């Protein structure tokens with residue numbers, strides 16, 4: 001074959017940048033939905049469009065648009081899903097005052113901050129609608145409004161009263177805000193969506209500041225905001241032009257619209273990227289077949305662009321290994337090691353034997369088991385189920401009450417050598433960083449006593465850290481006794497409380513928040529200290545272990561996807577159903593009948609996202625409740641060729 005068709009093939013999307021620029025510069029501009037599949041280089045496309053539209057790259061119409069934006073003090077708004085994506089786009093664009101890039105939370109807050117009366121009205125309207133809906137739903141049930149339900153309804157009424165009494169609302173897109181008037185992240189999106197629909201002034205402000213809004217990962221963007229913006233962009237020429245980038249096959253959050261492509265108005269342009277620049281051919285064909293599969297229990301349409309791999313990426317290895325889910329966690333880890341050895345052989349890549357592959361697991365608990373920090377993770381999840389695990393947004397801080405363990409003590413531990421020796425210079429730096437040297441006693445004698453007390457405590461701390469069997473409680477003891485750092489009052493109170501943990505609630509039994517927290521504290525103090533380090537690494541996203549949900553936008557040469565429904569909890573996802581080891585449930589069948597989203601739909605998308613992270617080789621490990629049945633179905637469904645799947649011995 002000559003080289004010309006190859007180049008042409010790899011460049012099949014080359015015209016899309018110009019095509020999109022064309023839509024945005026038509027008079028009036030035309031909104032568009034860019035279908036950008038996995039690894040299609042959507043960030044690059046977005047940046048290239050922006051560079052042309054703002055006159056960075058020579059472009060006649062772009063120069064005119066830049067002049068117009070500058071004259072009216074306007075800019076193009078780009079909304080991304082994570083802060084990381086903001087940094088990537090800003091980095092690639094350089095200094096460009098005609099483009100404003102932010103997350104959706106920062107965008108919304110910029111629009112509404114300071115409009116306290118409007119925020120209050122919106123919050124009250126939203127809560128009143130919720131109250132009305134929940135009351136009607138409860139009344140429709142045979143038992144009517146139960147005592148527990150009444151408590152919930154009263155809480156909503158109290159919230160409404162609280163809003164009425166609030167003068168000023170506060171918020172920060174990058175952290176939790178506390179205290180009177182503090183808004184939660186979700187509130188800010190709901191309020192902005194409500195105001196954009198109901199307040200013409202805000203509509204005018206938006207159009208006046210940002211006549212063009214481009215939204216990345218639109219399949220996962222909160223429905224309410226998307227609806228409000230799509231409403232404002234209609235009819236064409238209304239003063240707001242929208243560009244949505246997305247891939248509905250990669251939707252993994254429930255916030256987004258379930259079938260965005262079908263909602264796109266017919267007047268919009270729908271350009272498509274067909275290339276997958278990331279993965280080798282075999283991986284691209286696998287993800288194409290996964291998406292195209294006709295599976296029992298599937299309700300979502302198989303619409304979307306069939307992807308093409310780059311012409312030089314002709315290889316790639318995929319394997320599916322199936323084992324018995326009733327094995328112990330230890331045996332499963334051994335089984336996964338066996339799979340990695342097989343991958344080493346079939347792919348010829350040493351990365352598989354050197355632990356240099358990315359393990360993607362369905363669930364945080366599974367990751368914590370594989371990463372040997374289950375006790376610490378379990379305790380954190382009891383203390384604050386919403387903050388214990390990393391999330392897709394990159395906001396991974398862990399429960400607020402234990403921050404001293406995750407920050408100050410981690411830094412203090414870094415001053416301790418493997419032999420338990422303490423680097424006093426570094427220790428002083430850590431104390432200075434946290435302002436702990438500011439209020440040392442004035443008098444020399446008292447100062448010397450305090451220094452001795454601190455050094456003694458640091459010595460005990462260092463010895464406890466160096467001892468591999470120390471618990472969190474043991475390491476914490478000298479820190480609290482000598483008041484080395486400022487500690488959240490909940491942590492010190494829990495430590496001082498020596499009552500035993502309440503019993504674990506039975507199946508279906510409700511547990512009060514206090515009991516759950518007390519169990520969490522006791523479990524945390526008893527957890528091995530060395531697990532915290534692994535937990536911190538995981539939280540920060542630096543671990544080779546990750547859950548499917550947090551790998552949005554990432555890519556890795558070698559990927560092992562571990563699928564174990566047993567550890568997943570809940571019934572939102574089931575790989576075993578997709579691969580045939582478990583039958584569909586009655587609810588699944590009912591949902592299919594009603595055309596509602598099913599477990600199969602959700603799982604298929606998660607599988608699509610995880611598989612499409614791999615560049616060169618991909619191992620799927622399924623822990624099934626019926627490995628023989630699953631293997632028989634896998635043989636039939638055609639995703640894998642003979643020799644590409646086998647049982648884990």
Ligand SMILES: Nc1ncnc2c1ncn2[C@@H]1O[C@H](COP(=O)(O)OP(=O)(O)OP(=O)(O)O)[C@@H](O)[C@H]1O
Pocket residue numbers: 036037038039040041042043044247276277278552553554555612
């Ligand atoms: N035009 C191109 N030519 C060569 N390589 C490209 C091109 N566009 C993107 N790539 C490479 O392909 C890979 C995937 O690109 P990128 O991560 O931007 O895709 P994406 O569309 O954001 O994917 P996903 O939605 O799956 O996260 C990257 O390694 C990138 O450098």
